[in-house]
Amino acid sequence: MTAPTTPRRHDLQGLRALASLLVATSHIWFGNVSGGVDVFFAIGGFLLASSLIGEIERSGRVGIIAALWRQAKRLFPMAGIVLVVAGSIALIASGPLLLNRVAHDISAAATYRMNERLASTATDYLGAGLAKSEFQHFWAMSVQGQWTALCIVLIGLLAVALGDGAARRARSIAGALLGVAAVASFAYANQQIAIDPVPAYYDTLARSWELALGGFAALVLTRIPLAPLARAIMAVVGIALVLTAGMLPQHFAQPGAVTLWPVTGALLVLLAGHGADSVPVGRLLSWRPLVWLGGISYGLYLWHWPVLKGLVALDPSQGDGVGLLPGALVLALSIALAWGSTRLIALASRPRPRESRSVPRLVPLLPAVATAAAVAIAIAPGIQERAIAAQAAAAPQPESPAQLQEWVAQSVSKPTAPMRGAVSGEAGQSSEWLVDECSTVDELELDACRYPAPPATHGREAWLVGDSQAVALAPGVRAALAGHADVQLLGREMCPFSSAPVVARELGDEAAACEAHIALVLELAAERRPDLVVITYGAWWVGDGYRHLGVDVGRRLAEGTLDLMRQLDALGVRSVWLDSAPPFAEMQECLDAVATDDDLTTCIAPLGDEELRRHERMVETIAAGGGDLVDTLGWYCDVERLACPLIAGGVYTWADPHHISAPGAVQRVALLEDALLPRVRATQEGATGLPESTVPGSASGG
Structure with missing residues (x-):
């Protein structure tokens, strides 16, 4: 037929x-x-x-x-x-x-x-x-x-x-x-x-x-x-x-x-x-x-x-x-x-001469392109990691925490253009995120997301836990602890390190995975006893779009974090909470202004009342509950004028509206050293008291 x-x-x-x-x-x-x-x-x-x-x-x-x-x-x-x-x-x-x-x-x-x-x-x-x-x-x-x-x-x-x-x-x-x-x-x-x-x-x-x-x-x-x-x-x-x-x-x-x-x-x-x-x-x-x-x-x-x-x-x-x-x-x-x-x-x-049919x-x-791409993928991580490190290292370094705060204040008073070659967006993220893919770390990925800090640290280690903010801050933490402790990344995207019900309500279907990840962190802490657990996460769930969560988000988040800090303390593990940078919602407007050499006032984001209240409630709640913290809001914003500049010291502080950049993290090494080194040393020396910089508003806390 x-x-x-x-x-x-x-x-x-x-x-x-x-x-x-x-x-x-x-x-x-x-x-x-x-x-x-x-x-x-x-x-x-x-x-x-x-x-x-x-x-x-x-x-x-x-x-x-x-x-x-x-x-x-x-x-x-x-x-x-x-x-x-x-x-x-x-x-x-x-x-x-x-x-x-x-x-x-x-x-x-x-x-x-x-x-x-x-x-x-x-x-x-x-x-x-x-x-x-x-x-x-x-x-x-x-x-x-x-x-x-x-x-x-x-x-x-x-x-x-x-x-x-x-x-x-x-x-x-x-x-x-x-x-x-x-x-x-x-x-x-x-x-x-x-x-x-x-x-x-x-x-x-x-x-x-x-x-x-x-x-x-x-x-x-x-x-x-x-x-x-x-x-x-x-x-x-x-x-x-x-x-x-x-x-x-x-x-x-x-x-x-x-x-x-x-x-x-x-x-x-x-x-x-x-x-x-x-x-x-x-x-x-x-x-x-x-x-x-x-x-x-x-x-x-x-x-x-x-x-x-x-x-x-x-x-x-x-x-x-x-x-x-x-x-x-x-x-x-x-x-x-x-x-x-x-x-x-x-x-x-x-058809070519003497050919009886078409030869495509x-x-x-396409297979040749795929093969070339596979070769590029094989060599890309090393090239990219060195490029990101070079970009971060090129960022101007403040001589002291006070100088960085001065840069932030100056950028609020008179917004400045970024230094030549400064990057934003995905290109500005950390190699720990882009190359090593450590934004979510499970038990099988621990070795890939552990960063030794030569010279030998004799097995001492600091952990960085929380959501994607943790991996964004990783370049600065690694530089601050170099020679003192290995750094283990142990965060999970969209997973604040908090047991608060508000987390489960906002995360929806991801809540169960977040709870399982927090349980894994606590289980590993009991087994490995790190010298310090650094907690940082975003969850700036206030203002438009989050009114259904109520006005007391900061206190509830902090209570959940304080609960986990106490569980770590019961295991003999010291922990410290550092708030992440507030979001820079209208970042694209600033990037457009930089690209077209227009007015740079769009490079200043207002720190809203709800955001400030959320941060203050978290600081107050954790401090009142005996938790260790460093008040970091002054690292990113001029708190007195309630303004946060996207560009400070010539570099983009934020890589995207929600995460700081690798140069921005490295630019804060001096502050991280003041915040973390005393705590690591205190643990190594067997001290039980909290460092002086725990007090909110201290010199190192900003």
């Missing part, structure tokens, strides 16, 4: 063109989810199922290796070109400080794992605007690539299992299986969204229903006869759904029920134009410019994001909103690059 030949559908190319334009324009101008990717998924599932079942109906089988090779020839060259060009520029532009991150991004994109990488790093697709990876958009290619490979293998095995009846029965059985898969995946997606919508956004299992539904429509719904009027109405409704998907409320979690809007629209258009004379919408989608654009839509999707990132790198002011003309230039350049890349691939695939000479490009 031979399957009938399906005529080439120009309307499908037009639909692809619309999907690519929706994605590109939403990224450039609107910063929203447009539904364009969902349209691509529906089209991809529709065409893949049609192709595989058509092959079975023609030959009784699916050549699995041949089918995978066809997909590689179609996808690898364009992706490889984009990764080679954009990856090279990203590596050069980011420099050694971000070499490790960029190399991992390129590797994940080249090996169809970008969705898994973004899910594992909890990257909110819309949450950070344009401050994201140059290759974040490869997540969709990864999802579709994983589904495509799985579908080819499973349908190929289905054909083998059906044997002689494959050509007759494969369509109905595969259609039923795809229908079941779509329902199961949709249920799973909604379950995962309820648990944590950020990783669910990238989850292949949660996205599979879009592709499976496309396949189900191709194999089952296309068999339903439709009158011309019904087709025309379906197409109109479908294109309306596709074009309006980006107007839906952006707080609706994807890929849940809201994602049915663009997927249904795409399928209505596909079904309306299947096997029939073109309906009016189909003729519109078959317009020659749209068909041409549809032919390069894959390239447009891959090129537009790195081009947009390049615009923002050249003109940081565009990060707050791309103008009409710059955005149009981004779109035009992306289209030009997509066309040029498509032409290059076509030329490279032409650019197909090995």
